[in-house]
Every structure is written in structure tokens, then in C-alpha cells.
Amino acid sequence: MKFALLTTNLAGGGAEKALAKIGSGLAARGHEVDFIVCEDTGRHTPPAGCHFHSLAARAGHGWLGKRRLAWRLNRLLASSPHDLLVSTLPFADEVASLARAPRHVCRIANTLSAEIARLPPAKARRRAARYRALYGARPLVAVSQGVANDLQTGFGIDADRVTVIANPFDFAAIRALAAEPCPARPREPYILHVGRYAAQKRHDLLLAAFAQADLPQQLVLLTPPDARLTALIAQHGLQRRVASADFQANPYSWMAGAELLVLCSDHEGLPNVLIEALACGTRVISTDCPSGPREILSGELARGLVPCNDADALAAAMRAAVAAPKPGAESVAAALAPYVAERALDAWEALAREGC
Secondary structure, three states, X not given: OEEEEEEXXXXXXXXXXXXXXXXXXHHHOOXXXXXXXXXXXXXXXXXXXXXXXXXXXXXXXXXHHHHHHHHHXXXXXXXXXXXXXXXXXXXXXXXXXXXXXXXXXXXXXXXXXXXXXXXXXXXXXXXXXXXXXXXXXXXXXXXXXXXXXXXXXXXXXXXXXXXXXXXXXXXXXXXXXXXXXXXXOOOOOEEEXXXXXXXXXXXXXXXXXXXXXXXXXEEEEEOOOOHHHHHXXXXXXXXXXXXXXXXXOOOXXXXXXXXXXXXXXXXXXXXXXXXXXXXXXXXXXXXOOOOOHHHHOOHHHHHHEEOOOOHHHHHHHXXXXXHOOOOOHHHHHXXXXXXEHHHHHHHHHHHHHHOO
């Protein structure tokens, strides 16, 4: 079969990374895959086995820019018909929609109503109307059941138009990468947070909780440098206890070496880092945000869920987690089972056969 996968760029976000894994996984199964970016920027490498295409060196994100990209996408797809076009992230979804591409499904990687709730009222209304117009009458794939539920309750989208397909994970490959030497990794015990500096990720909450927890471990942030983050660290007086280690092409060795991985977002779709850290044998705690953490952390792992926007609870969870033994192998295996790559790739093949 022939797949076309479209995203905005190859920036360091989880949505782009997951789409790249889908592409390389489908290519490894013998399918032909066109991996298309609207603009040729970002820090991820194109997925192995895919034909890589860039619609522009740098895309204009306004009315005219989107339509230029849609025209280029239309020409590219017309020259090589596909069985399924998958777009992810709203900008790429809009470009594909404007191209009126056939057999097109939008992959929704975040809890959209939670994203909208963070906006000022007027902007929130505009964003909600934009999403209803974009997603209200087309087939969708949600990365978690929580995202699917949000599409139905928050936007009135019929349940029969939403398919849930989780992100694919090659756990053998993750563990192999986790075992690679990493000279840059701290030698002293550390707690890890992985995520770009953005309001959703709540670095302010993380730093407040870490300061309150008063743990002996260092806090390491895998995030690109940002002056606002540096100022926030200084504001909490944590310059000697917090290290920013930039984006890492192989974060798994950092995860494997950590005492604990913390996710403290206000909202997610399906937080890859929780699944990856569990695969690396690392303890995890997470805010019980919409959506994904509660689906991943079940059974004894659910002890690692804490309320959103509660520094006291997050600090207490950090202290408890580093003092507790690591969760049992059976609990971790059960948590990871829904996310094996084969399950997700089977679902994408089935969707292509059905013509979405």
C-alpha cells in the first residue's frame, strides 16, 4: 500500500516524532511511504525507509501561505496516488484540507478543549470555531481514548468518525538506545523532565515542586535553551540544582539513568515520555491531566498520578517515588502492552484498506 504522512515540520515535538515512527514502521513492513513536511525545519531526522518531501524551506502561516502549500501538496499527491493520507497538527491538517486530498484522515495528538481553555475568551471562541470547521465532518484518528472522548464531548463529533490508534513504540529499539554510553549524562543521581519550554508543560510548577521537595537529586531538563526558563530557574534560586541539557536525539539513555521522570503538564494527548521511561525501567510520576496519563498508569502505577496545578502534591509525589522500590515487571509489562508498534501499525493498515 501507499501512505502519505504530512506534518508541519521536523521540530522536536512528540506529534512529529510519533508520525515519523509510524512512517518508518510502515516502510519496514514493505509499504511505500511519502513523508511530507510543510517546511524543512526542525531537529528530527526524516524517518528511515520513507521518501522525504518538503513543500517549502520555510512556510508562510497566513492565509496565502497555507494555500500555496496546499497547491504544492496537491501537485505532489497527484503525481503519486496514495491509499491513505495522514496529517497531524492543526496547521498541516488545514493544508491537507485546503488541498482537498482524497482518503485523508487527521490524526489528533492533543486534547483540544484543554488547549482552548488556556486561551483568552475571544481567542478561545475563534480557535473552537476553527477546529469545528476543520474536524467536524471528516474522519479522525485520536491517539488516546481521552482525546477521542474530548472530540465527542467538546466538539460534538460523532463517535463513529473517530478511530483510536495509539502511538507505536519499538521497545526493543528503545532499550537498545537506553543502553548506549552517554558521557554527557550526570554522574550524580538526578530527576528528569523531558519537554519543550511551553505553558502546557508547566516548568513553573515543576520548579516550585522541586524546590519544595528538597531532594538530594539534581533536576535535569531535556529542553532547548530558553531565556525565560533560565530566568524562572533563577527566580526559584535553583541555579546550582537544575541543569538544562538541551534537546537530545537519544533521550533514552538519560531516561534509563534517571531516578525518576516527572511529567507535570496541564494537558497532553498521549504522553510518549511516560511510555518510553517505563520501557527504560524508570519510575514515573505524572499530573492526572487530560489525556493519556491515566490510561497509561493503571494498577500500582496509578500511585504516580497527582492532581494538576498542585505543587504540594507534586513535591510529595517526588519524595514518595524516589523512596519507593521500582514497580513490578508485571505491572510495567501490562502498561506497555497496548503500545507495541505492531498493534498500531496493524490499525493503520486496516484504515488504509477501508479507505478511511
